[in-house]
Amino acid sequence: MNPETIVMYPAPGIGHMISMVELGKLILRHHSTDLSVTILLTAGCMDSPSVDSYIASISRSHPAISFVRFPALAEDPEMVRRHSRPAVVFDFINRNAPNFRRSLLEIAAGGGRVRAAVIDMFCGSALPVARELGVPVYYFYTSGASDLAAFLFFPTILEKLDKSLKDQQGVLLNLPGGLPPLKATEMPEPTLDKDDPAFSNMHEFCFFLAKSDGILVNTFEELEPTGLRALTSGVCVPGGPTPPIFCIGPLVSGPESWATHSIGVQDDLAWLDRQPSNRVLFLCFGSRGTFTAAQVKEIAIGLEQSGQLFFWVLKRPASNEISKQVHTNLFEFNLESVLPDGFLERTRDRGRVVKSWAPQVEVLTKESVGGFMTHCGWNSVLEAVVAGVPMIAWPLYAEQHLNRNILVENMRMAIAVEEGGDGIVGWKGVERAVTELMAGEGGKELREKSLRMKEKAKEALQEGGSSLNNLAKLVDIWKAS
Known part of the structure; x- marks a missing residue:
């Protein structure tokens, strides 16, 4: 493994892991002489029988990608009994923060240097841990630029509402920067109920997004000009800076995820x-x-x-x-x-x-x-x-x-x-x-x-294309950190 590594931390579920792997493959395809990739995986929530065969396939085809599995951690049965599924998953991720910290320390103790931590959009509890250890933190936002604009704007939406979104029947939310309005009740489930712990987790997630060193987005500039303009104009985070945005897609799953x-x-x-x-x-x-x-x-x-x-x-x-x-x-x-x-x-x-x-x-x-x-x-x-x-x-x-x-x-x-x-x-x-x-x-x-x-x-992922240019800028930042 190259001692200069990028640590990636996906949320539970094979779909999140596949997205991170595709990002890792893109980085190594163009910058393998500079960096290696280490992917940290939770165990005990949303595990899939196909994970082992997928990891084995990636390890054979891309040896510069290594996987570190956390010790198994069970879902909290009380959370399962009393709260929504998103709340259970957020709780599980939050309780894995010590495992995330331990892994970063073990990489350093083994002679490696973590140039940056790229965390899943749901793994906000890892941000303060990495910051404490002096590791720059970037989000990998696996949805589009328009969704990201809406989530960065979410705390501003909340300031104007006095009850849960699920109770706002017929109310349209006006989103920034020319994005189409959305029915309040059609927002993602974890944002709908103020009494569900997942709601505070989502609010924290949106807050941490704006505090990161940058956000990688699985899109390309030519696909979402409206969403990208909303992000770069500053209207999504009123009163504060928007982190640098790097459109590095489109990343779609490779044959390892389905051929077998x-x-x-x-x-x-x-x-x-x-x-x-x-x-x-x-x-x-x-x-x-x-x-x-x-x-x-x-x-x-x-x-x-x-x-x-x-x-x-x-x-x-x-x-x-x-x-x-x-x-x-x-x-x-x-x-x-x-x-x-x-x-x-x-x-x-x-x-x-x-x-x-x-x-x-x-x-x-x-x-x-x-x-x-x-x-x-x-x-x-x-x-x-x-x-x-x-x-x-x-x-x-x-x-x-x-x-x-x-x-x-x-x-x-x-x-x-x-x-x-x-x-x-x-x-x-x-x-x-x-x-x-x-x-x-x-x-x-x-x-x-x-x-x-x-x-x-x-074209975006060809030499001189917008996404590869954005990736090159990002790697230069990592190498200089």
């Missing part, structure tokens, strides 16, 4: 290869996004009525409309039982329904795929941008509603679906969006815009 799991869907992928160019709609809602059984049936009817080709990744339905995520037993359900009677037989010549998982990056790069119905998670958005595939935006949780607004109103790269008063998107709404994207003039314009942005994404 593709075996079970090879027949379905082969079906995609046989379809006409740009004719298949890909429906996938992230690693956790799901719907009620009633909503699943509306989607199925809308797909059938549209007459379009489709490739649908369907997860076990949620038990109620409030929960739009599934965490366990993803494969333990029967496809036929949640779809309309005879749907699979009637659509077998023009569609595939895959249970729970498919290699999203691989699917999006298939020539036959011409549209993507997505939950608007930022990783999924970037994967679609890199593949040049236009989107139907259907947000479910986290920052996805804001991403939807940005995609539709600022970037003009997606069509939105609209829920009815019962929280359901009816089959006619599904059919309308699918038909417009795959066969309408609006879809044609979106496809042309997406292909242009695909080229700009590629």
Whole structure:
């Protein structure tokens, strides 16, 4: 290991780890003679059986990336019993601060020098620890510049509200710098309830963001000019400086994150290869996004009525409309039982329904795929941008509603679906969006815009491109620290 190292500290969950690894790979691809990368991993919360095989694969292909696993730490059962899932995760991260400190000290004791600590946006408790040890601290913001602008502005929003956002039905939050307004109730879950410990954690996170030495953002300048202008103009942090912003994306997951799991869907992928160019709609809602059984049936009817080709990744339905995520037993359900009677037989010549998982990056790069119905998670958005595939935006949780607004109103790269008063998107709404994207003039314009942005994404990470230039500036700062 190069004694000059960058320590990276992702939040729990393999998705956060993969994002950090992709950042590490980018740094080493262009600056391996100057730096190595050490990734610190928690254990005991949101662990995945696939973590070990993923780490082994990365260690073989990128030996300059080393992994340090903290001692296992159980989730606090009292927190689990009394509070929200985000509160439990924040508590777990906060209790790992001594492990983070110990790891930095051990690296130094072993002769290494930590040039900087790059921490996940949820790992704010590590910032004062690193500062105490004299280590510069940078955030890696894995969502977009527009989301970052909103979160930096969040403390200012709170000053004007006298009750929880969840109780602000019909209230629009005006965001800075030309960003579209957002319904108060569509802010990420940890910001909604002042009585949940996750709320104070989010407030602290937003406060610490503004106190860091800099923020790395997984985007590129050409994709989000509005969000970037909001950040650099200073309007997001009234009365104080905004940390330097480094757009270093788009970073999307490499083949190590999905290749070993593709075996079970090879027949379905082969079906995609046989379809006409740009004719298949890909429906996938992230690693956790799901719907009620009633909503699943509306989607199925809308797909059938549209007459379009489709490739649908369907997860076990949620038990109620409030929960739009599934965490366990993803494969333990029967496809036929949640779809309309005879749907699979009637659509077998023009569609595939895959249970729970498919290699999203691989699917999006298939020539036959011409549209993507997505939950608007930022990783999924970037994967679609890199593949040049236009989107139907259907947000479910986290920052996805804001991403939807940005995609539709600022970037003009997606069509939105609209829920009815019962929280359901009816089959006619599904059919309308699918038909417009795959066969309408609006879809044609979106496809042309997406292909242009695909080229700009590629250019950003080429020599002389905006993201590589930003990375070079950042590494120069680290080397001089």
